[in-house]
Amino acid sequence: MSEEIIIAGFGGQGVLSMGKILAYSGIMQDQEVSWMPSYGPEMRGGTANVTVILSDERISSPYLKVYDTAIILNQQSMDKFESTVKPGGILLYDTNGISHHPTRTDIKIYQIEGAKLAAEMGNKKVFNMIILGAFLKIKPIVKLENVLSGLKKSLSERYHHLIPLNKEAITMGMNHLNVFNAEQQIIHS
Amino acid sequence: MAELKLMKGNEALAEAAIRAGVDAYFGYPITPQSEVIEYLMAERPEKRTGMVVLQAESEVAAINMVYGAASTGKKVMTSSSSPGISLKQEGISYIAGAELPAVIVNVVRGGPGLGTIQPSQADYFQSVKGGGHGDYKLYVLAPASVQEMSDFVADAFDIAFKYRAPVLILSDGLIGQMMEKVVLRDQIERITDEDLIKNQGSWATTGKKDRHRNIITSLDLQSEKMEARVHRLQKKYKQMELEDLRYETIQCDDADYLIVAYGSSARISQKAVELARNKGIKLGLLRPITLFPFPKKQLFDLADQVKGILSVELNSGQMVEDVKLAVEHKVPVEHFGRTGGIIHTPEEVLEALEQKIIKHGDFRHHKTRESSIL
Numbered sequence: 236m237s238e239e240i241i242i243a244g245f246g247g248q249g250v251l252s253m254g255k256i257l258a259y260s261g262i263m264q265d266q267e268v269s270w271m272p273s274y275g276p277e278m279r280g281g282t283a284n285v286t287v288i289l290s291d292e293r294i295s296s297p298y299l300k301v302y303d304t305a306i307i308l309n310q311q312s313m314d315k316f317e318s319t320v321k322p323g324g325i326l327l328y329d330t331n332g333i334s335h336h337p338t339r340t341d342i343k344i345y346q347i348e349g350a351k352l353a354a355e356m357g358n359k360k361v362f363n364m365i366i367l368g369a370f371l372k373i374k375p376i377v378k379l380e381n382v383l384s385g386l387k388k389s390l391s392e393r394y395h396h397l398i399p400l401n402k403e404a405i406t407m408g409m410n411h412l413n414v415f416n417a418e419q420q421i422i423h424s
Numbered sequence: 425m426a427e428l429k430l431m432k433g434n435e436a437l438a439e440a441a442i443r444a445g446v447d448a449y450f451g452y453p454i455t456p457q458s459e460v461i462e463y464l465m466a467e468r469p470e471k472r473t474g475m476v477v478l479q480a481e482s483e484v485a486a487i488n489m490v491y492g493a494a495s496t497g498k499k500v501m502t503s504s505s506s507p508g509i510s511l512k513q514e515g516i517s518y519i520a521g522a523e524l525p526a527v528i529v530n531v532v533r534g535g536p537g538l539g540t541i542q543p544s545q546a547d548y549f550q551s552v553k554g555g556g557h558g559d560y561k562l563y564v565l566a567p568a569s570v571q572e573m574s575d576f577v578a579d580a581f582d583i584a585f586k587y588r589a590p591v592l593i594l595s596d597g598l599i600g601q602m603m604e605k606v607v608l609r610d611q612i613e614r615i616t617d618e619d620l621i622k623n624q625g626s627w628a629t630t631g632k633k634d635r636h637r638n639i640i641t642s643l644d645l646q647s648e649k650m651e652a653r654v655h656r657l658q659k660k661y662k663q664m665e666l667e668d669l670r671y672e673t674i675q676c677d678d679a680d681y682l683i684v685a686y687g688s689s690a691r692i693s694q695k696a697v698e699l700a701r702n703k704g705i706k707l708g709l710l711r712p713i714t715l716f717p718f719p720k721k722q723l724f725d726l727a728d729q730v731k732g733i734l735s736v737e738l739n740s741g742q743m744v745e746d747v748k749l750a751v752e753h754k755v756p757v758e759h760f761g762r763t764g765g766i767i768h769t770p771e772e773v774l775e776a777l778e779q780k781i782i783k784h785g786d787f788r789h790h791k792t793r794e795s796s797i798l
Contacts, residue, residue, distance in 0.1 A: 258430055262428065267605060268430065268604065268605055270430070270602060270603035271602040272602070274499050274597070294604075294693035295599070295691060295692075295694035296691050296694060296696075298598065298691075298692055298768065299695075299770070300770065301771075332473065353564075382495065
């Protein structure tokens with residue numbers, strides 16, 4: 236098994252930490268992992284993206300042109316990464332701020348209203364965990380228990396009391412996933 | 425017990441420095457290697473092992489602190505990124521000339537000048553062809569993973585003390601900034617003063633008691649003596665070539681074509697090998713792990729088997745010169761690489777191979793032969 240993922244959005248949305256938690260979850264189930272951020276001046280208030288690879292074998296390139304899954308959290312990232320999903324691959328996106336919805340018909344497209352759900356939960360910081368939950372509903376490549384032990388490892392102890400909240404957010408994401416039909420531009424719940 | 429962690433390359437290198445029993449680190453922050461000194465400061469190694477970590481006032485100061493501390497026979501290191509390493513070149517030349525063990529780390533960014541903070545491999549020439557002035561070489565290790573960022577610290581010190589010579593770890597922004605799984609080595613105790621005098625007392629300035637003075641200098645105004653020093657250095661470099669060459673071959677056994685790449689380019693090229701094999705192209709990868717010594721003989725031999733070689737580097741063509749020297753015109757050798765901080769994708773590498781080597785391979789083969797005869 237090998238899963239090549241790009242997560243892209245604004246700086247501050249938790250893009251990099253979501254990737255890190257995914258990578259830690261992979262380690263928890265004895266997989267090889269790589270986490271390659273885009274770094275540089277663009278991170279300051281601009282776009283942020285990270286390539287995460289989980290594999291049963293030694294990972295060759297941590298830097299890729301095409302991906303199995305693109306998790307897209309703003310319009311700039313949609314413009315940049317929709318075309319990089321492999322045919323038959325997955326595009327998951329948050330609808331908040333999206334003006335041009337994806338148009339590809341050779342990939343599977345899913346929507347999540349992560350920003351809205353996070354606001355409803357009363358904590359905007361769990362946004363990335365809602366997105367992660369939606370992704371894991373589509374592709375359960377890591378077990379929830381491994382995500383939680385990954386969280387335990389990546390968070391310092393003083394934040395461990397937040398793990399139940401993160402679990403709740405993941406479940407929220409899992410339960411509010413919609414399928415998007417790009418051909419007809421309609422949503423199926 | 426070996427410990428498993430998810431770490432950035434820079435952090436893994438810093439942790440490895442503590443665990444390798446390094447006595448002192450002197451540095452100055454610069455992107456994309458600042459995590460090294462940040463991690464070291466946060467870890468309080470002076471409490472863990474007694475290791476000294478000091479932010480100098482400049483790169484020039486840091487390398488001269490390394491020069492001074494290395495003179496005492498202690499394990500000392502510094503790290504920086506390209507513009508900072510340029511500043512350190514004078515000191516590195518002095519350390520090489522004075523025959524001192526030290527480890528220097530370069531997490532390369534794009535140049536020339538201040539260039540860019542994104543990954544690059546444009547410091548190959550600087551690393552293997554001197555950098556500073558004089559007839560010296562550095563033993564150069566090129567990590568291609570976070571694991572190697574960790575492992576090569578202790579390996580570099582082994583070589584530095586075996587030859588009493590500076591060793592360079594040549595990384596880049598990609599390897600430094602990415603996170604991977606890493607198995608950390610066990611803690612090595614720092615050397616005691618008694619052992620230091622026993623092992624390095626013949627040359628190091630350990631504090632004179634009942635022996636002749638040990639003088640550390642790179643200056644020899646008597647030409648015969650200076651030539652003897654240069655010869656001694658060259659003898660070490662020969663021995664490095666014979667005893668401490670490191671490289672890795674991937675799918676080379678049946679290869680029709682070959683990529684030569686180190687560090688981050690080797691990782692990207694490994695994926696290009698997978699893509700090529702899926703298309704039925706028998707492509708192999710030779711990854712030099714040491715850039716000096718360079719796997720010359722291995723390349724010379726592989727040139728009898730393959731139809732063409734592509735040197736893939738994040739620069740405008742540097743290592744390709746050493747590949748050509750090693751191959752001695754047996755087969756066409758071309759270069760491919762992006763610059764300015766842009767990273768080539770595995771797809772671009774494969775396309776370059778098809779365009780530059782496979783498409784024109786046979787034609788150039790004859791042309792090269794003829795022109796080399798003429």
